[in-house]
Amino acid sequence: MVATTRPETIMGDTAMCINPNDPKNQHLKGKKVIVPLVNRVIPVIEDDYVDIEFGTGCLKVTPAHDVNDYMLGEKYNLPSIDIFNDNGTLSEAAGLYVGQDRFDVRKQIEKDLEAAGLLEKVEAYTNKVGYSERTNVVIEPKLSMQWFLKMEHMAQIALEPVMNDDIKFYPPKYKNTYRHWMENIKDWCISRQLWWGHRIPAYFLPEGGYVVAVTEEEALKKAQEKTGNPALTMADLRQDEDCLDTWFSSWLWPISLFDGINNPGNEEIKYYYPTSDLVTGPDIIFFWVARMIMAGYEYEGKMPFKNVYFTGIVRDKIGRKMSKSLGNSPDPLDLIAQYGADGVRMGMMLAAPAGNDILFDESLCEQGRNFNNKIWNAFRLIKGWEIDETASVPEASQKAIHWFESKQNEVAAEVADLFGKYRLSEALMAVYKLFWDEFSSWYLEMIKPAYGQPISRSVYSTTLCFFDNLLKLLHPFMPFITEELWQQMYEREEGESIMVQYFKLDTYVDVPYVRQFEVAKEVIANIRSIRLQKNIAQKEELELQILGTNPVAEFTAVIKKMANLSELTSVETKAEGAASFMVGTTEFAVPLENMIDVEAEIARMEAELKHKEGFLQGVMKKLSNEKFVNNAPAAVLDLERKKQADAESIIASLKESIAALRKQ
Incomplete structure (x- = not known):
């Protein structure tokens, strides 16, 4: 039993595939089955591609109308039956429903299968279906004649320079993406069915075959030589109507920019090539970056650029790529x-x-x-x-x-x-x-x-x-x-x-001077914080006391101006009721006298004291944990001990300040 979301393609089936490890379908190995309605006998093939858990485990293979089925067809040498015309109707090759639209056939074939007793059941199924962004029509995979470029050699010459950092990627994580593409490369389909672009310079001969030439005159001469018919005219030849893939011209950009294709070895390309930096998006690593590298080594014998810088892709707040259809791209x-x-x-x-x-x-x-x-x-x-x-x-x-x-x-x-x-x-x-x-x-x-x-x-x-x-x-x-x-x-x-x-x-x-100035900035910032906490206006001059040696004596003039101080003095004991702070191992104090609301300040400092004591308790709990002390890196232990020392110093200072305020 086969399940499908594409019953209209049954007429193009040329095999049924099972997973060789599927226990429920072992009886089908080596057998043949009959395609419903058309009564074509097709083989049962075995491949790990089939998901054992999905559906019945039996896959209908339609090489002409499914990309994955085409790969199976190539692998097992299956015939490909193209059952669709270019306008989406069924062709003569289908044998049934000829000339009818594919979606009309989908409905009709369901009825015909049921009438023939070949339909087990129909159920709703959510499936991913590709739509054309221009016409909003369901895309139909279909075999067609195309031009391809063999890529194995190109990939080989382009992989090593990037892996060896001859060409550097920034950030380097994209080297893995690049390597994946190069090691799993497929031949490049270079033809496109478009009305604009570089037209493919291939000319078909009246008796079959083709010639490739830069000009019509050259094409005619080659055609006459190939056919042995000097009477051939351009009217007898037909140029391919397809255009080259846009990347097929873009991959030559570092060379063609300096006219290196039409005028090889000219002064400009000798001077400027290779260029220094390429800035681009990571979404076109394979389409453009890799191919430019290939073209550079193939046609110039050296790299096209030395560095590739990948920018990020701009997305909206919820991570979607900017697009016109979503309307999430600002002007x-x-x-x-x-x-x-x-x-x-x-x-x-x-x-x-x-x-x-x-x-x-x-x-x-x-x-x-x-x-x-x-x-x-x-x-x-x-x-x-x-x-x-x-x-x-x-x-x-x-x-x-x-x-x-x-x-x-x-x-x-x-x-x-x-x-x-x-x-x-x-x-x-x-x-x-x-x-x-x-x-x-x-x-x-x-x-x-x-x-x-x-x-x-x-x-x-x-x-x-x-x-x-x-x-x-x-x-x-x-x-x-x-x-x-x-x-x-x-x-x-x-x-x-x-x-x-x-x-x-x-x-x-002057590194010591710059580092010392950072200490002065910290002192100024602390004085400003005291003004803010105590609601003291900037115009009010303050005094700064330094307990012990002054580490910022070099910047006295700067500190006085930026903090609006009357003086900086070194003292043995700070004034009672002074607001103090620590910078490094030095304590600084700002005498407040009658500038503050004593009760409000005591309440604020007690709240801060409670917080610091709780913090210290957490640090001490860590340091008293024997397992933590024995296993933690030395740097982590040093940091925790520094936290302990700093917290103890701040707690002592807060207690001292609270006691002094209570004496007022």
């Missing part, structure tokens, strides 16, 4: 109108690690627009300052300049390294943080003159130089705003552009 022009071209570019690139798909969300573009605004506002702030040609450079500005120069050099080196590794989204994030966090939030605040006061010419010029460097770092990611602001920074010559400017920063980085 890029609408996005650009709302967020700006650079906003859209930057938002997409931040969310696009190499080779990973991007789940598109407009909030990404909004983030990009906000960053554009940040850049623009920073420029307006700098350009809005009044300049004093004679003013000296404040100490805080000196420290800020020395720090930021090293910081930008450090990040520029990191960005260059990330570019070399094709980690573009990480490179953008590094520049993003440099501009937003370090330049805007710290550097500009450190050098900013008091309200209504001018800025030193020296500091102003250095700041513009830093801004120029930042624009150049950002330009590959955000070309429009960086070009616009670069043009406005100074008076430019006609035709000058940021995109052709030489850019190389000093490699010197």
Whole structure:
């Protein structure tokens, strides 16, 4: 008994297939069966392709109208009977229902099988059916005459260079996809039934056979020679109406770009080929990338490019690929109108690690627009300052300049390294943080003159130089705003552009200074947190006490300005009721005197104390577990012990502060 979803193809069946390991169908081995209605005797073949658990385990094989059946037909040398005309009606080869539409036959054959007593049952079944995206008509697999290119040799010459990293893939995980395609390659069907494209240069002869030629004149000459008939004319020849697969012309792109096919060995192809980088999507690794590599080695004897960078595929929020039919693809022009071209570019690139798909969300573009605004506002702030040609450079500005120069050099080196590794989204994030966090939030605040006061010419010029460097770092990611602001920074010559400017920063980085400055930033951040927690206005000057040696003495001027402090003093004992915090192993304290609500502050600190004691209890439970201590890596144990020490220090400080407040 055979189950099928395609009864209209019964007339094309040329075998029945069973799985040789199927116990329920062992009695059919070596037998023959009769095709219903047409009474054709066909063999029972055996193949592991048949799923034992699916249906009856008996598969009707129709090589002319099913891709998988065709493979079985090739494997077992079965005849292929094409029972369909090109318009979807049954052909003379079917023997029955000739001229009727395939779907009408599906209904009629069900009735005829039942009338003949050959129908066991009919049941509803959900099946995957391919539809044409242009006509929305069910696709019918059908045998046809096509042109093929043998691919075994092509795959061999293209596999090794990628596996050996002569051609590098970024990310390298796609080498596995590439290898799978190359090791399981099939001959390439290069003909397409289209009305546009490169027409296949094959000409059929009147008595059978064909010739292949570049021009009609060459085709006629070859035809006359092949047939031995000098009287042949072009009217006697018929050029194949099919076109070449679009990838058949695209695979020559690195060569044809420099006219290397029509003009081999010309100066351009000798100079530019092979190219450096190919940027493309992973969904066309086989269709385009692999075939360009094949063509490069076959026709030029060397690789077409040295590196391949695979971008991610943009999908919607729920992971579906963008498509017109789903209506889930936003109009890029609408996005650009709302967020700006650079906003859209930057938002997409931040969310696009190499080779990973991007789940598109407009909030990404909004983030990009906000960053554009940040850049623009920073420029307006700098350009809005009044300049004093004679003013000296404040100490805080000196420290800020020395720090930021090293910081930008450090990040520029990191960005260059990330570019070399094709980690573009990480490179953008590094520049993003440099501009937003370090330049805007710290550097500009450190050098900013008091309200209504001018800025030193020296500091102003250095700041513009830093801004120029930042624009150049950002330009590959955000070309429009960086070009616009670069043009406005100074008076430019006609035709000058940021995109052709030489850019190389000093490699010197004062690493100890940069690291020490991070400690100063942490001190400032803690003082600001105290202001926020205690509701103390920024205009109120505070005092900072350092218990023991001051680790940030170098940055006293910066800390005083950024935290609005009257003084920093080293003390043996902090003031009673002072709010304290730890940075590293050093305790800092801010005397509060009558600036806070004592009862509210005690309540807040007791809640924090309870939380820290609970945290410490969890850490101690781990460290008292003999199994954990004996099996955990040394680094993990060190981390847990550090957590214990930090928690104990904070708890002691909180208890001391609470006790001091209760004395008030």
